[in-house]
Amino acid sequence: MEIFFAPEAMPDAETIIFGGNTARHISRVMRHRPGDVVKATDGRGTEFELKLTAVGVSRVEGRVLGRRMRPTEPRHKVALAQALLKGRGLAQVVETATELGVSEVIPFLSERTVAKMSAVRRSRLQHVAVSGLETSMRTVLPCIADCVSFEGLLGRMTEFDMTVVAYEGECRFGIDDVLDKDVRSVLAVVGPEGGFSELEIDRLKVTGAKVFSLGPRRLRAATAASTVVALCLQRLGDLG
């Protein structure tokens, strides 16, 4: 069971049509047949229940039986700001964070960032988010933001009730000490493999961010990112 992404579906659609890779996936990989009941989402909050009426390799059509709004979405907005990572790292972060329930992933540059962000890479990451949405049955597609500078990251903090930063140099506070349970939105920040510089941490703190520790073991950035997202959602009551 998964949910199929139909970005062009209108919320009041009576019929939904899939083309391209999604049609191929439904017909060839999932081997659905006319009459099968499946789920689809516009990625903007609507979940459709569909009865498939025509199944071809390049075109699949379904009739809408019912719709629900955001049945599996977290109530809180948790965005992940992740310093660029080399290789497959960032894609792994986007996939896991999407499944867990982030609203947005914001890649950013920092002093010790070695990777680069191209338009192609961003579009690939957006595809990874679609795949995460489909397997996790979500109905809101997380946005993969343009890569921002460290300044740009500080600038985006005002959009959230709170910003929390995982930092290996912190040893007094855990997530429960810094994240208020009653915020509606939180920006969770995870640095590059080499960590943040002290200057960067100072600037985050001066701008209002709260710094916390994930414990004495050193985590790869991808592990830190999924852990931070899980802990934020758990703290806010959005993870079971």
Place this chain on the structure above:
Amino acid sequence: MEIFFAPEAMPDAETIIFGGNTARHISRVMRHRPGDVVKATDGRGTEFELKLTAVGVSRVEGRVLGRRMRPTEPRHKVALAQALLKGRGLAQVVETATELGVSEVIPFLSERTVAKMSAVRRSRLQHVAVSGLETSMRTVLPCIADCVSFEGLLGRMTEFDMTVVAYEGECRFGIDDVLDKDVRSVLAVVGPEGGFSELEIDRLKVTGAKVFSLGPRRLRAATAASTVVALCLQRLGDLG
């Protein structure tokens, strides 16, 4: 910075010798030179501080400057029982769970398990655990247990103060509702991609396991495993 695994070092060793891949890694990849100060562990709780005295591609020697016991280990024993997964899934779980701080990974078979476990695969997973230990600076190498049957899994529950099971069919309880804060050891159980059968969940419950939900979004098994380990360690105060 990482910690090098020296499984044959005695706790009171004055000199530590690395061979094979570790010697190559220290000399060629990390490019250490005589005089460099590095860390090593026996994987049984001792952290050594070493000054390298000889660095060759197949043999590296260091003099012990000091030792500490379990500086980065969790105070609680959290073991992960993971149903076998296909492909790279289980290796990914072992790596992440090791970094986060598990004491042991117990692969097991279940009704909907499709993968198999060979001796070669187990030895590969033990290598993955070594790599997780080295990057996370841990001093206790998690054991990769022999793959057990579902019966075998139930049998192992008695070794732990508590067993918790992530189950998508549960919707009332989260981890904080089921995991007592004052246990010293917990067995966390995560099913295969296809989930547990109702019969399996009933048998786990009858044997004393507590079942909890990770929320309405459906997580891949690898994401569920790392999330469950993180939430257990967080709940017990071992994650920052």
